[in-house]
């Protein structure tokens with residue numbers, strides 16, 4: 001048994017912190033109470049520490065199978081655990097693509113062997129994520145996938161997308177849309193606007209996202225499907241989602257920490273760690289994303305953890321791949337930029353990183369309650385440190401936050417009653 | 424000439440990191456260099472023993488020759504590396520190429536590449552001064568310097584001059600560097616071209632005025648600069664065709680009537696005669712297009728001289 005004493009515990013049901021003890025027995029939380037005494041438990045003094053439900057990430061890339069030089073299930077799970085995550089959902093753009101039951105089983109089995117975090121699999125919408133034929137969604141659902149997505153790719157053909165939605169609507173799992181019209185994004189590298197003009201790089205207009213978000217909202221409406229907009233990045237996207245919610249369309253949305261914190265300005269020195277999709281946008285877009293988060297138009301924060309090796313990223317800007325890692329910086333970056341500065345309420349941030357994402361995938365996780373799985377993160381909010389390459393556990397170090405000063409050090413992560421990270 | 428400004432070891436990626444007095448120093452130095460290249464014996468020993476590499480990952484014969492000539496006039500050794508038929512095509516990375524050259528003792532790199540930001544990468548890999556000879560659509564600072572020098576020579580200053588640049592603004596690195604440099608030197612720049620070839624937020628990024636009507640754009644201009652229009656943009660759906668383009672944006676004698684009487688006509692070359700500029704203008708007494716080429720060598724000599732630590 002494990003006893004966490006004297007921490008400020010976040011109670012999801014009441015949306016507040018209370019100074020409590022938590023007793024963990026095996027995989028589960030046995031008791032939550034002000035003064036637990038037992039001599040049969042290993043006791044940790046959590047005085048001054050904050051205790052959250054383990055974070056839940058709805059959008060990450062583990063690169064396994066196929067690109068394990070960037071990341072594999074083990075290194076990804078370790079990195080997630082260090083970031084305080086206890087549940088993560090991995091995208092299917094691996095090699096082979098996760099578009100069939102055997103690849104789903106491979107990831108699930110390996111995840112179970114590694115153990116460091118709960119890994120839920122997102123299956124592809126189309127075979128090979130090629131946007132041509134519907135993938136074997138039904139059998140993958142039997143294998144346990146929690147959502148479908150062609151993330152990294154976007155089905156350009158509206159008819160096929162309509163059919164995917166029709167087909168999936170009977171299964172009640174969400175479709176995660178990476179919304180991008182390729183005729184508009186084409187060879188774009190950074191946001192179309194100030195930075196593309198300044199740097200002379202081809203731009204990706206906000207329209208490339210917004211046109212697809214509009215299309216998918218309309219298709220979700222007529223098919224009565226759950227649509228989840230991945231990594232919303234523009235003001236008009238937020239407006240469209242807000243509109244769709246008002247219409248009663250079953251839509252949810254996510255935003256990433258980097259789109260909330262950074263703008264296209266970060267690309268100024270051609271740092272390829274700032275090259276991502278969708279690209280970092282304008283300050284106006286960033287403010288709209290924050291507002292969308294505050295009024296719950298945007299439901300959750302997801303990392304879009306996208307590892308790439310340094311020899312891929314240390315290239316000419318145009319040749320470097322899109323993406324940034326995110327597990328280990330997500331909470332401290334958000335806490336430092338928004339909670340410490342009082343722009344976002346702490347409770348709101350926690351909801352968007354714990355209980356809300358699990359609702360979207362229909363899992364009963366992300367809450368600290370008696371009888372629930374012991375998925376817990378312990379953080380020292382008064383500790384500041386510099387985010388450096390050396391301490392990153394992901395195989396990849398491609399973060400735009402390198403060198404940033406963060407508050408909030410994750411001291412322990414417990415998943416199913418086992419320590420998966422501990423300083 | 425001021426010798427207090429220290430150029431030695433500096434990079435030249437873009438003009439934003441150079442001050443007005445530094446740019447004036449470059450002009451003053453170029454003036455002296457121009458006298459040297461007009462002599463019978465066109466060489467001075469200043470950079471003897473220095474080795475300069477020109478790395479052209481994208482072919483541009485004019486710019487490369489101009490740099491190499493400038494280096495040779497100063498008695499530097501020049502190694503010329505161009506990607507055509509080289510190991511780059513066999514998959515050698517930019518990094519390996521620079522490491523290899525660096526091991527051979529290069530003192531300064533001149534870099535041309537189709538991707539913005541590569542000069543910075545070359546410096547990162549080599550830790551030697553790098554001159555940007557054009558990186559994609561981003562920047563072409565020595566071209567802007569020679570353009571500005573050509574005006575400065577004729578007009579004595581750029582202060583309050585109206586400069587109009589006409590053409591494919593979107594794909595032009597020359598425009599970007601000129602917008603930075605010229606507004607820094609006090610000129611007022613108007614850019615003009617089809618809306619599909621105008622980058623977004625350009626008036627916000629630079630101190631520039633945007634105009635889509637050529638006659639309005641050239642009104643009272645002291646300088647008009649034409650830019651090369653490429654047919655491939657038609658295939659991309661950016662404009663209907665060269666003949667319509669020429670009718671709307673071509674520099675003809677008629678257009679000049681709206682500019683100042685002593686207007687100077689410029690073009691960074693190579694020209695499409697009959698498209699963006701008509702021969703009657705290109706060859707008129709207003710044109711300083713040929714002089715720009717000469718000034719290109721002088722400006723590059725001046726920069727190499729200053730950066731490689733030449734003493735005056």
Ligand SMILES: [Zn+2]
Nearest residue numbers: 151152178230
């Ligand atoms: Zn995506």
